[in-house]
Every structure is written in C-alpha cells, then in structure tokens.
Amino acid sequence: MDGQDSEDPKQSTADMTVFVQNLLQQMQARFQTMSESIVTKIDEMGVRINELEQSINDLRTEMGAEGSPSPLPPSKNPEEIKPEEGSA
Template identity: 85%
Template sequence: MDGHDSEDTKQSTADMTAFVQNLLHQMQTRFQTMSDSIITKIDEMGGRINELEQSINDLRAEMGVEGTPPPAIKDEPKTPASSS
C-alpha cells in the first residue's frame, strides 16, 4: 500500500512540475510577444516624431525663420517675483 501511495505522489509531483513548467513557458512567450510589440510601437513613434520634426523644420525654412528662436511667451514670468 505504501508503494502505491508513493508512486501516486511521485506521479502527482511530476504532473505538477510539468504543468508549472508549461505555464511558465506560456507566460514567457506572452511577455516576449508583448515586449516585442511595445518595442515596435516605440520605434514607430520615434519615426513619426522624426518625420514631424523634419516637417516643422521644412515649414520653418519655407517661412524664412530658420535659425530664429521661437517667440517667447510673455503671459507668465519664468521665475516667481520675490516678495521682499
């Protein structure tokens, strides 16, 4: 009787180990897929930002304002006034 229970325990442990290994493999695959997707989206966003910067520079060049700084916003002072 002890031998049979021991075999059941060993089989149960082996089944649980296989289940956990399979689950970990599935999780790793999903995380890798998500990671790849995120990296691809970040790369695409970087490309779009570069295109936007180039378009802005082209528009500035067409307007003849190349090399001039953007106009300063005069609504708010950059540093708070001291109250002495």
C-alpha cells in the same frame, strides 16, 4: 496497496512540475511577444516624431524663404515687467 500510495505522490509531483514548467513557458512567450510589440510601437513613434520635426523644419524654411515676419511679436521678459499698482 502501499506501492500504489507511494507512487501517487511522486506522479502528482511530476505532473505538477510539468504543469508549472508549461505555465512558465507560456508566460515567457507572452512577455516576449508583448516586449517585441512595445519596442515596435516605440520605434514607430520615433519615426513619426522625426517626420514631424522634419515637417516643422520645412515649414520654418518656407516661412523664412518667403520673407514673412514672425507671427509672434517679440516677447518681453516677465522679470522686466513690474506692476506699479498695489505696491506697498
């Protein structure tokens, strides 16, 4: 019986090692999949941002070509505007 007792801890250690290795491999595969998914989504967002910038530039060009005035009045510098009321 002593022979069996000495083999059980070795077998148990080997089983635990295999289990941990498999678990680590599964975790690595999942992290790799998530990483690739995140990179793909970031790339897609970059493409969308570039398309949006191009659309904005196209709209600016159209507005400039039509000779229409800017929809926003020229803004005044807030430092130039000094309230006179309530000054002590």
